Amino acid sequence: xxxxxxxxxAVSLALTTMCTSLLLMYGSIGGxxxxxxxxxxxxxxxxQQQVAVTASQKPENQQQLATSGQRxxxxxxxxxxxxxxxxxxxxxxxxxxxxxxxxxxxxxxxRSQQGHKIDQTECVIRMNDAPTRGFGKDVGxxxxxxxxxxxxxxxxxxxxxxxxxxxxxxxxxxxxxSIYMRRDGKGLIYNNLQLINKILPQLKVxxxxxxxxxxxxxxxxxxxxxxxxxSNTWLSTGWFTMSxxxxxxxxxxxxxxxxxDFCRDTNHPFVPYHYYEPLGPDECTMYVSHERGRKxxxxxxxxxxxxxxxxxxTFNIHFFQPDWKPETLPLNxxxxxxxx
Numbered sequence: 001x002x003x004x005x006x007x008x009x010a011v012s013l014a015l016t017t018m019c020t021s022l023l024l025m026y027g028s029i030g031g032x033x034x035x036x037x038x039x040x041x042x043x044x045x046x047x048q049q050q051v052a053v054t055a056s057q058k059p060e061n062q063q064q065l066a067t068s069g070q071r072x073x074x075x076x077x078x079x080x081x082x083x084x085x086x087x088x089x090x091x092x093x094x095x096x097x098x099x100x101x102x103x104x105x106x107x108x109x110x111r112s113q114q115g116h117k118i119d120q121t122e123c124v125i126r127m128n129d130a131p132t133r134g135f136g137k138d139v140g141x142x143x144x145x146x147x148x149x150x151x152x153x154x155x156x157x158x159x160x161x162x163x164x165x166x167x168x169x170x171x172x173x174x175x176x177x178s179i180y181m182r183r184d185g186k187g188l189i190y191n192n193l194q195l196i197n198k199i200l201p202q203l204k205v206x207x208x209x210x211x212x213x214x215x216x217x218x219x220x221x222x223x224x225x226x227x228x229x230x231s232n233t234w235l236s237t238g239w240f241t242m243s244x245x246x247x248x249x250x251x252x253x254x255x256x257x258x259x260x261d262f263c264r265d266t267n268h269p270f271v272p273y274h275y276y277e278p279l280g281p282d283e284c285t286m287y288v289s290h291e292r293g294r295k296x297x298x299x300x301x302x303x304x305x306x307x308x309x310x311x312x313x314t315f316n317i318h319f320f321q322p323d324w325k326p327e328t329l330p331l332n333x334x335x336x337x338x339x340x
Contacts, residue, residue, distance in 0.1 A: 081247060083212025084173055087190070087205040088197045095145070095171060097123035100249035102241060103139050105130040106256035107272035107283060112321045114255055115140040121253065125245055127237045129155040131276050133162050139255075139275065143170045145248070147241040150176025150189045157196075164200060171204045175240050178210040208240070216243060223307045224300075236299040242308055251316045259324050260305040263287050 080092035101121035103109070105128065118124055118140030125145045126132075129152050132141045146163070148156060153174070156163050174181075180189040190207060197205045208216075217228050220235060228235060238257075245252050256275070262268060263284035271283045290298040309326040311317055319325070 083209045083215065084206045084244075085209050087174075087193045087207055088201065093171065093173070093206050095248055097144070097249045099123070099251045100125055100144075100245055100253065101140070102245050102252055102254045103127075103130070104238065104254065104256035105274045105276070106258070107275045107278065108258065108321055109135075109138045109256045109275045110272075110278065112138045112255075114138060114321055118142070118255060123249065125241060127241050128152040129159055129163060130274070131159065131162060135275060143167070145171045145173065145244075147173050147175070147237055147244060149237045150174060150180050152237075153189065153192065164196075164203060167203060169204070171206065173206045173208065173240075173244065175208045175213065175237070178213060181207055181210070216240060219243065220307075223310070224303055226300075226303070231300070232294060233298060233300050236301060236304060238301070239299075239304050242304075242311075246311070246315060252318070254308075254317060254319050255321050257305070257308070257319055258283075258322060259319075259326070260302050260309055263302070 080094050082092065084093035085091070086093070099121050100123045101118045102125045103118060115135075115137045119142045121142075123144035124140060124142045125147065126143050127147050128149055130139070132139055132143065174189070174193060176189050179187075181187050183190055185191070193205055193207060197203055216235060216239070220226070220228050220239070242252075242254075268284055272278050272280045273283045273286045274280055287301040291300055291302045308317070312319070312326050313329065
């Protein structure tokens with residue numbers, strides 16, 4: 001806990017410095033942007049969004065229609081999604097997409113030429129600070145939703161010219177430990193998110209509530225049989241992103257995600273963990289080292305991918321680049337417990 005607090009203080013100081021610089025830089029711009037800069041994005045988004053229905057709240061006939069690929073019935077009025085709270089006015093998120101492209105940060109996307117297909121999707125979901133500039137042919141340029149870990153905020157600010165200034169209606173959802181996200185004035189990350197949103201009020205900044213974070217932990221336990229805290233692990237941004245996509249989207253096309261057994265092949269190709277860091281670590285090396293880790297901050301990437309495979313057997317999830325489909329399991333082995 002002491003280490004966590006020291007890390008939080010260091011992050012807070014760095015963020016405060018960055019936010020102060022941001023305030024000085026955008027002091028005169030922020031007001032005009034808030035008055036007119038976000039109008040086009042909101043109008044476009046309102047045309048795209050229909051009804052917000054979580055995975056567990058979808059009526060049975062809509063579940064079947066979404067899974068079978070048939071046309072959906074007429075859109076219902078927007079409904080708020082529980083657990084995603086606006087940093088600026090504390091209102092719940094309202095968002096729904098008939099089809100989503102969930103773009104991972106994997107090196108498998110390099111030279112894929114999938115950008116045009118991705119941009120044609122109604123909603124495009126990205127993670128953390130994964131850029132589009134310079135990679136548009138492979139990952140597209142459109143961003144409807146970006147899910148961001150608390151530890152990535154500094155990188156988001158460093159790349160603010162692309163990720164914040166050019167957001168054009170993008171929804172940002174931040175997740176982090178409750179000690180950082182508390183709203184009583186002591187949440188280091190939350191305080192900085194508020195400052196950023198006050199400087200740039202046109203941004204649509206949301207955070208995951210403490211109650212929702214506990215639900216994500218419980219979902220992991222239900223799907224894997226492992227308690228996150230007891231197993232000494234952190235859920236990855238990919239886990240939050242896929243779970244959120246199931247609440248927002250009728251169909252999810254995932255780009256750049258390998259199956260859970262991909263790294264078992266000793267002859268698997270070297271693929272950078274991040275497409276925007278081509279000289280970075282090998283993806284499988286990261287997955288295996290995190291999966292085997294028992295101390296410090298690490299994720300169960302491979303375990304999470306097993307869960308995603310299982311979800312894809314029931315929900316309308318499809319994998320591209322590489323293209324693959326999960327094997328069909330006998331009915332007595334199916335184990336879907338998805339609850340939001």
